[in-house]
Amino acid sequence: MICLVGFMGAGKSTALVELAAHGLHSVDADSLIEERAGRSITQIFEADGEAAFRDLEREVVIEALADPSIDVLALGGGAVESEAIREALVVDGHTVVWLEISAESAWRRVRNSKRPLARDESAFRALFAARQPLYDSVSDAILPGVARRVWDRAYEAVRGLEDLPEGTRMFWAESSGGEYPVYVGRELLGSALFEAGSPALPGSGRTFCFTDESVGGIYGERLGELAGTVTVPPGESAKSMVQLDESLREMARAGVTRSDRLIALGGGVVGDLAGFAAHTYQRGIPVVQVPTTLVSQVDSAYGGKTGVDLPEGKNYVGAFHLPSAVISDVDTLATLPAAELTAGMAEVVKTALLAGGGLWEEVAALEPGEILTRADLVFACARYKCSVVAADERDTGLRAQLNLGHTVGHAIESVTSYERYRHGEAIALGLLAALRLSGAGQLREEVREWNLRHGLPVELDPSIDPGAVVEAVQFDKKKTSRGVGFVLLEVPGQPLIDRPVEGSALLASVEELLP
Secondary structure (H helix, E strand, O other): OEEEEOOOOOOHHHHHHHHHOOOOOEEEHHHHHHHHHOOOHHHHHHHHOHHHHHHHHHHHHHHHHOOOOOOEEEOOOOHHHOHHHHHHHHHOOOEEEEEEOOHHHHHHHHOOOOOOOOOOHHHHHHHHHHHHHHHHHHOOEEEEOOOOOHHHHHHHHHHHHHHOOOOOEEEEEEEOOEEEEEEEEOOOOOOHHHOOOOOOOOOOOOEEEEEEOOHHHHHHHHOOOOOEEEEEOOOHHHOOHHHHHHHHHHHHHHOOOOOOEEEEEEOHHHHHHHHHHHHHHHHOOOEEEEEOOHHHHHHHOOOOEEEEEEOOEEEEEEEEOOOOEEEEEHHHHHHOOHHHHHHHHHHHHHHHHHHOHHHHHHHHOOOOOHHHHOHHHHHHHHHHHHHHHHHOOOOOOHHHHHHOOHHHHHHHHHHOOOOOOOHHHHHHHHHHHHHHHOOOHHHHHHHHHHHHHOOOOOOOOOOOOHHHHHHHHOOOOOOEOOEOOEEEEOOOOOEEEEEOOOHHHHHHHHHOOOO
């Protein structure tokens, strides 16, 4: 059974209509409650109170969840407050879909309705905030609640979850340029996602793998039937115009056509390079991102940024090319070299700093190595990244916040020819510089201690000239005629974008990194 949960105004009634068009027996739990009581929900609230309504709701919903004739059940917004209903949703193996909506949109949609819990905006927003963790805790899939006819596009992906390993979660990423499913879980490589007809494999053509020499040998045989493989050297040095040219020619020799697709199997380098190749080859073919590193699973695989480096700067040539799907199998993290896993933690803490709230609290308390068992945190980081992209796909404003720590971090990579530090290690140092520039001394110290606990660097190699790092910042790809704008952060969850920084302050923040 598909079970729909979500706050008031999230579009559950509309979803029932759309799913009924798929030939499914779709039922509204509120209608069942009103039928049982012989009164409207408003009348039940007014005559008997909310507690009596919740008792009746629990009884009716649990009965409906056990009814094999029902294909789709839409639950009332507060049904998840019942522990018994939450247990029934999870234990009985239903596919629970959270139709997500913002508090602003929900209030706008229901403020003039007769709903008993939509009469006071402050209470409404408090209730909204309290229920969000409950929806998250029971959901297998998350769809945008008010997206027009989203079920026409997402139904097969939702239905397919029942064929995937237990614990797999999916959310529907959307932005101005398109939409795609994101899967996070274990044992996903070799699963039904890679079988012919899978909703994760777009188009009717063949599948080609794009990977590096290290990862391809480990996981290349778990991608289903492949028509060929394009292999690149491992490491940042592969992100070059020369390698792009070689890879495009290899794709041409392999006979890749516009009806075919690429699977980008690997870390951020493979994802960037494969995505750029897919964008440019025959004016564009689909790419499915299958990230195998922590950096790529929590950040780089999402949002469609692709590109290569120039000697003058990182990611100086590229394009936006959204993936057709992202499949993050967290089991692949176990085969990462320890140093690579450690480097990836920089993107985890960066995302948590930007998100603030519960994600920051969880990540701040994270123990070394614990991320290997926390698919939920990978899922949460990916969702945050995609929520930012949804608001600013083309990186003209809000998306810039994702560069927290990257301006100085990229400069450190550049002056060391991408050889001294892994990307995440450089970002870890860049975060400390950014927090110093933000005047957030106490938060900087917290992150410094977090870095030490997780094995990330807190000091710059003394052979590196801070002045050279400052000079390299001027080649940042986001520089405009007004200069380089920095992302600053005084409080977790409240990033400040495009902020000017004095050259002397920048130099001091880098010099502070020296031992």
